[in-house]
Amino acid sequence: MMPAHRTAHSGDKRSEANGRQPEYRRAGLLLRGNRSAQQRARISCSASVRDWTPRISVVFSDPDGAKKIANFESKDIDQSVKDQIIASGARPVLDGQVPDYTLYLNTPNRKEDAYLGFQQALLNDIDGGKPVSVADINLGNDGTADPSFSMPCSRTAT
Secondary structure (H helix, E strand, O other), X not given: OOOOOOOOOOOOHHHHHXXXXXXHHHOOOOOOOOOOHHHHHHHHHHHHHHHOOOEEEEEEOOHHHXXXXXXXXXXXXXXXXXXXXXXXXXXXXXXXXXXXXXXXXXXXXXXXXXXXXXXXXXXXXXXXXXXXEEEEOOOOXXXXXXXHHHHHHHOOOO
């Protein structure tokens, strides 16, 4: 008799002799033939998501801020963000491509006139139902987020 806490694994003769199938077989991963429509849909969906590579557009609160080197970084913000997008499995959008979503990035020491346009673009995308994400790397000396950056985002949270 197999202990209750033991998980059956592939090739586990005791579990197969006791009429138990290993976990992966019960999950339908190796069952062939009589798969339900729901099982086939799950497998198809998993394959589709696995093969999907999101394209991300980045909008900086100040275009000049993209060329600055952020705290604790060795390269400019633009290159650092691109590297992090690629490391996540996504890809930066190329010219002429439509992004899957847009990352709005609040950069340190931004110019206020550029920031106002940035805020308006963010609000327009949110109001238009476009998928967006936000990141704030304009941290204060005490490590807190930029309070003016949270205001446009909080207006849509209600």
